[in-house]
Amino acid sequence: MVKRFVGLLTAGGDCPGLNAAIRGVGKAALSLDIQVIGYLDGFHGLVENRYIRLDSTRLSGILSLGGTILGTSRDKPHKMPAGELGTVDMRPFAVANYEKQHLDCLVCLGGGGTHKNALRLANEGLNIVTLPKTNDNDVWGTDVTFGFDTAMAIATEAIDRLHSTAESHHRVIVVEIMGHNAGWLALGSGVAGGADVILIPEIPYDVAKVADAVLHRSYAGKRFSIIAMSEGAITQEEAACSDSDHDDDDDDEIPEGQIQESVSLRLARRLEELTGLESRVTSLGHLQRGGGPSPTDRLLATQLGTTCARYISEGRYGVMVGSQGGQCVPVSIEEVAGNRKVVPLDHAWIQSARLVGTSFGD
Numbered sequence: 001m002v003k004r005f006v007g008l009l010t011a012g013g014d015c016p017g018l019n020a021a022i023r024g025v026g027k028a029a030l031s032l033d034i035q036v037i038g039y040l041d042g043f044h045g046l047v048e049n050r051y052i053r054l055d056s057t058r059l060s061g062i063l064s065l066g067g068t069i070l071g072t073s074r075d076k077p078h079k080m081p082a083g084e085l086g087t088v089d090m091r092p093f094a095v096a097n098y099e100k101q102h103l104d105c106l107v108c109l110g111g112g113g114t115h116k117n118a119l120r121l122a123n124e125g126l127n128i129v130t131l132p133k134t135n136d137n138d139v140w141g142t143d144v145t146f147g148f149d150t151a152m153a154i155a156t157e158a159i160d161r162l163h164s165t166a167e168s169h170h171r172v173i174v175v176e177i178m179g180h181n182a183g184w185l186a187l188g189s190g191v192a193g194g195a196d197v198i199l200i201p202e203i204p205y206d207v208a209k210v211a212d213a214v215l216h217r218s219y220a221g222k223r224f225s226i227i228a229m230s231e232g233a234i235t236q237e238e239a240a241c242s243d244s245d246h247d248d249d250d251d252d253e254i255p256e257g258q259i260q261e262s263v264s265l266r267l268a269r270r271l272e273e274l275t276g277l278e279s280r281v282t283s284l285g286h287l288q289r290g291g292g293p294s295p296t297d298r299l300l301a302t303q304l305g306t307t308c309a310r311y312i313s314e315g316r317y318g319v320m321v322g323s324q325g326g327q328c329v330p331v332s333i334e335e336v337a338g339n340r341k342v343v344p345l346d347h348a349w350i351q352s353a354r355l356v357g358t359s360f361g362d
């Protein structure tokens with residue numbers, strides 16, 4: 001006899017490990033007499049009541065699959081695109097559909113923006129449990145998010161491969177790595193791949209210092225340089241005139257609307273002018289989120305997903321299942337939604353990088 005009914009959705013950008021987490025939640029739920037439906041395309045499916053049943057057949061064979069079998073979107077229930085009407089507050093539909101399915105809980109798998117949306121629905125009376133996913137690793141309250149380890153491995157391999165071609169042509173190669181607001185991915189892959197310069201949003205850079213680092217290597221007989229650059233890296237001048245007009249209602253993990261001008265292209269052009277060295281750009285883009293999850297991400301997603309089912313069976317709601325010190329812990333969604341985990345300036349990876357001679361352009 002089924003004791004509880006649960007809806008589950010994946011929202012925001014996809015990442016490797018989502019299917020492993022869906023499987024973890026779903027299989028553990030079934031063993032605890034909890035029935036799960038999966039809403040399609042993030043919050044959009046919830047407000048339109050589009051879902052599939054996550055039975056044991058649907059949950060099989062997905063552990064190693066990339067992406068999400070449910071589809072995802074960046075739509076927000078309180079601001080759904082509605083053609084000529086602009087955006088409409090669809091929270092009442094989300095609540096109505098939750099009640100229509102007699103749900104005991106809604107599970108939301110997502111990053112920073114998803115946690116803000118989940119909190120909005122919790123404030124409307126829904127029981128919510130969330131799981132932290134994103135290649136950016138910037139979710140508050142968890143040591144790590146699933147999707148990060150896989151993306152870091154892909155970016156590291158790219159940096160490894162770029163070494164030989166940069167060296168053969170004596171070039172500077174700027175590798176643009178995901179992360180608009182937090183530099184975990186550029187930092188981790190930059191240190192692991194031995195990048196010569198690492199530029200992250202947390203440490204605004206001086207282009208003259210980057211040029212100096214490159215020239216210094218050149219004078220020392222090293223005729224190439226690799227620069228690992230977060231897509232959200234900013235110059236010191238940009239940092240000085242930003243943040244005062246920061247939009248507090250910005251739920252997005254990324255700047256909204258259009259394709260952004262590449263920061264790496266701008267930097268590469270400037271470096272050519274300042275150093276006279278031939279420069280190239282490689283933007284890794286969505287390659288970093290493609291394909292199946294690493295073993296580490298599968299383990300993390302399975303651990304978080306199964307714990308999520310246990311929390312639901314205990315009626316423990318309003319929390320994200322975080323991973324702290326290798327253990328799963330409940331963290332209030334309110335706390336997660338109100339914060340972002342950026343790289344601390346004294347982080348051990350930064351200290352080690354500086355000690356091996358890596359420049360941060362500061």
Ligand code: F6P
Binds near residue numbers: 013179180231253254
């Ligand atoms: O938020 C995760 C993330 O992969 C960021 O690293 C990246 O900036 C963004 O999503 C890209 O978003 P989209 O897939 O919508 O272009």
